Amino acid sequence: MRAPVDWLNDYVRTQASANEIAATLTMLGLEVEEIESSDIGPVLVFKVTPNRGDCLSILGLARELAAKDPAKYAPTELFAQAVHGFALGDESKRLPDTLVTIEDLELCPAYGARLFESIPFKPSGDKIRARLVAGGMRPISVVVDTTNYVMIELGQPLHAFDRDNLTEGRIVVRRARSGETMRTLDDMDRALDDQMLVICDAARPVAIAGVMGGADSEVSANTKNVLLESAHFSPASIRRTRTRLGMNTDASYRFERFVDPQGVQRALNRFAMLLAEQTGVSPVEGTCLVSAPFHEPRAIKVRESRWTALLGMSVPRAAAGSSLVALGFNVTEDQDGLMATAPSWRSDIGFEEDLIEEIGRLWGYDEIPEALPSGATPVGGEFGKSAFVSSVRRAALRLGFTEVLTHSLRDTSPLDLGRGPRVRNPVSPELAMLRPSLLHGVAEAAARNRGRNLQLFEIGRVFTSESERTHLAMLIAGRLMDDHWSGGPPPPADFFALKGHIERLGDLSQAQIEFKPLDDPRFHPGRQAGLAAGGQDLGCMGQVLPDVAEALDIPKETFVAEIDLDVLAAGRTDSIRYAPISAFPSVRRDMALLVPKSVPYGAIEAAIRNELGSLAERIWPFDIFRSEDMPEDMHSIAVAVVLRRSDRTLTDEEANEARERTVSALKALGARLR
Incomplete structure (x- = not known):
């Protein structure tokens, strides 16, 4: 917003310098960024927070200054006229109600119109032209300039229609119909939809409400008769329309931030006063004002x-x-x-x-007095789940991952299993849903960084219709490390690399993460797994389906995982148990097992641990073998088991007996020794 000091002096009489005015406004919360010079003197350039649309006007600034110090910033006669609505004659006279029809009072709670006839085409007055230039606007003609002047002065956008180009000379305010189009003042054809509010004549749209007028009804050198619009529109409706069409105008900027619904008549009257001063043309007697009942704010x-x-x-x-x-x-x-x-x-x-x-x-x-802080100093640091989530973040960074942050609002994605909650009034169709998963976000980040070796993660909230939870998403693609002088190709990102990272993160919660069969349509059929801990589902991991990867423009060999940190955090324990290292030697026993292909290795390891308990110090597979003399549905898995007691040395007989017990237990899975 640009406010010439010369213009402010019309509303508050002051001897204060531009710097003093700027300091006063800044202390009132309206920060003046700079003071520029112009042909009519200094111009204050400032930004207004979105909640203070009432200050996007000369009147609004004058109101703040006069309230702060009425002796220093004395309200003028023009200020008093503005407060009383610039009353013109008998305000009770009305134009025919048929002049304006509102079909959606929710989106347009108030619409006023005045008629002007036989207006000459001429430039606006020198003072108005100079103030518009200082305010950052280009003078065009007396009608257009006066609408812009009133908008800056009172904060109420106006729009002038060439009434001779309006079918039946009347206005209908309604939602656009799907498939309708119109050409706007910037000579662009705009496709409309039923979420947009438009101003129409009896036949077609002639303006996009609160955003921009139409080329077919614009005021030109041939215009004689004008229908002047002053209205109050729903800020959410204007924001939605402006976003969908990608249009930013001075009018939409103000309507989005709320325009005084009681200022509709005032702006019409002020325009009539200024136009009469410049052209001698008075309005047709009466106003057409259609509005919903005004609800007084509560005390x-x-x-x-x-x-x-x-x-x-x-x-x-x-x-x-x-x-x-x-x-x-x-x-x-x-x-x-x-x-x-x-x-x-x-x-x-x-x-x-x-x-x-x-x-x-x-x-x-x-005026707030200076005082040293007193009282007990609060204990700093993080606790509980917050501390756990921070430890997961630090661990992911230590593993070489890069954190990304993505938007919580988006559209549906092929990496979603379900739909998230819909937003009632989205700013755009692409931001219409709260994310049900973090996978799309890390995939988007990977697409923007395609061609690199990627290890990405994100921690954030995901949403369902019932709740919101904290998740961790991980993505790896490309190679796991850069080239090394020792030679040999660096290992590629694969399923097992990601599995190892997940196990490392699981150690933070002292939880044993289980990997189990999964049938997820988002992932490669043979390269996916469900995650569980303590009997609760934890998440999933797998290679993104090649077709999905292509659609998302990410590498074909991309592996992702998503973990519910709320579940992982709930199962953690803050207590750490220490146990002495056994002074007695361990014994290793290997078993070559013939196992059905349908049995996952995790089930084998779980059966061994269940049978041997604390006697089994470590279990791992070291070979997988398949030959033609084996049954078609079987393969060989070689498993090593390290046995150790804490109180004495194991004998060979005890180790062999433990091996035999293990083999017997594995028969329940259909496994046997080769």
Whole structure:
């Protein structure tokens, strides 16, 4: 927003310099970024937070300055006229109701129109042209310039239609119909849909509500008769339309941040005053104003004890009330504080804390007394699940992974098993769903970094209709390390490399992660596994199906995993048990087992541990063999078992007996010695 100081002086009479005005506005929370020079003097350039759309105008800034220090920034007669709506004659006279029809009062709660006839085509006045240039706008003609002038001055966007180009000369406000198109003022053809609000005549759309007008009804050198629009539109509707069409305009910027619904008539009247001054043309008598019932904001209680505690200073109740009244609030005194009702232009006020912020702004944050902190120093650090998640993050980084952060809102993905909750009013179709999985996010990051050796992970929330949980997603692709001087190709990323990483992370929770058969359509049939810990499903891992990998533009040999950290964290223990190292030697026994192909190795190891208990110190497979003399559905797995006792040396007889018990136990799985 650009605000010429010369223009501000129309609304507040002050001897303050531009730097003093900038300092006052900054202390009020409207940070002035710079002061530029122009032909009419200094121009304040500042940004407004999204909740303060009421300050995107000269009137809004003047209101803040006058509330802060009415002696230094004295309201002028023009300020008083603006407060009273720039009343013009008999406000009760109305144009025919048939001039404007609103079909969706939710998206357009108020629409006003005035008619002007026989307007000459000419430049606007010198003062208006100079102020528009200083405000960052290009002068065009008296009608267009005056609409822009009123928008900057009052914060209410206006739009002028050439009424002779409107079918039947009337306005219909409705949702667009699927398949409708229109050409906008920037000479672009726009495809509309039924989520967009449009302004139509009796036959077709002539403007995209709150965003931009149409080329067919624009004011030109041939325009004589004008229908002037002043309206209040739903901020969410304007934001959605603007995002879908990829259009940013001064009007949409203001409508998205809320425009005063009670300012519709005021802007129409101000335009009429300015146009009459420049052309001598007065409006057709009467206004057409269609609106939904206006709901008065509820009164909010603000307690004196509460504002003293939050602000850290004592503000007298009378001063607090005066501050709120100066900002336009309706205030009454309550037993232990105040009751305040926000004005129509302050949509950001909804809670007691909002009122306390207003009291603090007007009283002055620089008035807060300095005080050293006191009381007990809180214990720092992380605890519980938060500490566990941080340890997982650090462990993944130590394993060579790079962390990525992706958006929680997105569209559906082939890496989703189900659909996440839908967003009621998404800013775009691509951000219409809360993610049910993290896999798509790491795959997107891999696609942006294609051609590199990738080890990526993300920790974040995933969502279902019932809950939200913390997950870990991992992705590896390419080679696991760079070339080394010793020669030999670096190992490629594969299923077992990712499995090893998962086991390392499982050690953090002291959980034994189990790998079990899985039938997941997202993964390669022979390269996938389900994950479990303590009898609970933990997640999944596998190679992304080649067709899915191609669709996502990631390497064909891409391996991913997703782990539910809530489950893993719940099973962890903070206690660490120490055991002495046995002073007695171990004994190794090898077994070459003929095993059905349908039996996973995990089941074999579990059966051995179940039979031998603590006697089995370590178990691992060291060979897989297949020959023609074996049954078609069998293969050979060689398993090594290290046995050790903590209290004495094992004898050969005991080791052999343990081996025989193991072989007998494995028969239940259909396995036997070769």
